[in-house]
């Protein structure tokens with residue numbers, strides 16, 4: 055559309071004068087929101103050839119002509135513009151004799167009540183509903199009541215709209231009682247011009263029911279599945295999600311992204327967690343030696359790996375893959391995935407939507423992965439606790455082929471393992487790892503392999519012990535309790551770090567604080583934690599009883615409170631050589647994955663410092 059045809063303000067769309075001038079200038083058909091071929095697959099579901107149809111605000115659209123030509127001959131068209139009605143009448147009078155064009159204001163239609171089986175509105179509501187001011191609200195109400203009046207019972211108001219917020223709210227509110235509301239999103243209307251449209255088009259089908267008590271809300275997703283919502287909020291959410299998704303696609307299509315973008319894709323069968331998460335990573339052109347676009351499938355059970363779960367890791371992955379844009383796809387718990395081929399089939403069209411518009415052939419693109427299959431994970435325990443929320447204990451094969459890995463994952467951060475530990479099958483343990491201490495566990499008949507720390511940051515934390523000094527340091531009097539080194543760890547998780555220390559650094563006496571009592575039990579039951587004593591935070595002083603080297607004391611309580619109260623009491627024999635904070639931060643918005651902000655206040659840091667030996671860390 056040429057710029058001169060645009061109104062100077064949105065509200066001009068409501069004015070007859072604006073449309074008269076518009077159609078004087080614009081003689082060729084102008085289609086708002088798509089042509090017959092873009093829309094017919096949906097329209098044909100709701101109208102029959104025998105139906106009496108009214109098209110409100112017909113403009114010079116070809117939609118009515120095309121409908122007529124395929125057999126919908128009983129069509130009345132109305133528009134406020136005399137210019138356009140004159141043009142359309144002379145164009146169709148002889149070619150389509152049964153179709154009428156009449157100058158009529160939608161707010162004062164002259165038809166009798168219950169005249170039509172169907173009212174079609176393509177863009178007219180959007181032209182009338184220009185803002186959320188009271189005057190507009192009154193106009194829109196008037197329009198809806200006129201449409202309802204001329205519709206027969208069980209008749210349909212089919213409204214094709216961009217559904218911007220003020221339009222959506224009024225449309226849904228006006229039809230939420232006594233109507234069935236069903237909404238479709240129209241795919242790809244903007245794609246013909248090469249750039250994914252930033253504004254998707256929706257088709258609302260509102261069926262007028264005889265009973266005013268009826269309240270039915272449905273949306274039809276891209277797989278053509280009709281989903282029933284509990285209330286109108288479900289419909290509004292669907293429309294907003296489609297709009298946000300289209301906006302993201304529009305940006306992805308047209309620009310290089312400086313920051314990574316993550317999108318969740320949901321399937322109709324599970325609305326608790328998404329089926330796929332797609333992370334889009336862009337590289338500068340000069341680093342993309344292999345091509346423009348590829349998809350990378352992360353096998354199940356490996357999504358917690360740094361390479362796939364962090365933005366730095368994903369950049370590294372994209373650099374080694376060598377594509378200008380890499381879409382990293384992770385698969386979620388609670389879903390079944392049959393095979394790599396099936397997943398590729400399922401995901402490739404969606405992932406391709408995220409490709410750059412400049413891609414010469416949008417059909418073919420490489421799908422990369424680590425392994426031949428989709429990987430597998432075995433969920434051993436799924437539970438929840440009051441402080442950590444939902445969590446799972448699961449096992450899968452390690453990507454570095456070190457063997458079977460058992461991990462603890464909090465479902466609030468499904469791509470982050472809280473604890474990982476290597477497992478040995480009983481037979482392997484007996485032969486290959488003879489002599490190593492692994493404890494056979496009642497669940498699964500496997501042994502825990504405490505010989506390796508799985509998280510690199512745990513290794514770094516342990517290096518602090520080397521800086522403090524070992525047994526010698528203790529003998530020189532830094533540790534009056536007699537243990538060579540006293541350390542305090544806040545955050546037990548599955549207990550992999552404390553158990554590694556207990557097994558391999560015997561001169562250490564550890565106090566480990568964790569808020570979550572049920573997590574302490576999980577650590578014992580599923581991760582082989584061997585605690586020498588377990589006390590609750592209020593019984594803090596009891597931990598002083600067992601202060602021998604090699605001891606592992608677990609304190610159930612709040613880490614901040616524990617440290618503050620020990621500090622208040624200023625007991626010299628509770629001094630530590632090292633204090634380690636290994637606590638996850640549940641506040642995703644704070645920008646810190648660990649520790650929570652309450653562990654970073656000056657008061658807390660002072661208290662922690664007061665509990666340290668000189669030279670402690």
Ligand SMILES: C[S@@+](CC[C@H](N)C(=O)[O-])C[C@H]1O[C@@H](n2cnc3c(N)ncnc32)[C@H](O)[C@@H]1O
Nearest residue numbers: 073085086111112113115133134159160176177
């Ligand atoms: C966005 S255009 C849509 C035209 C056409 N339906 C299409 O899809 O191309 C809005 C149309 O509504 C018409 N219109 C605006 N206010 C009207 C009113 N009060 N009564 C009837 N038609 C009106 C305009 O003249 C214009 O043709």
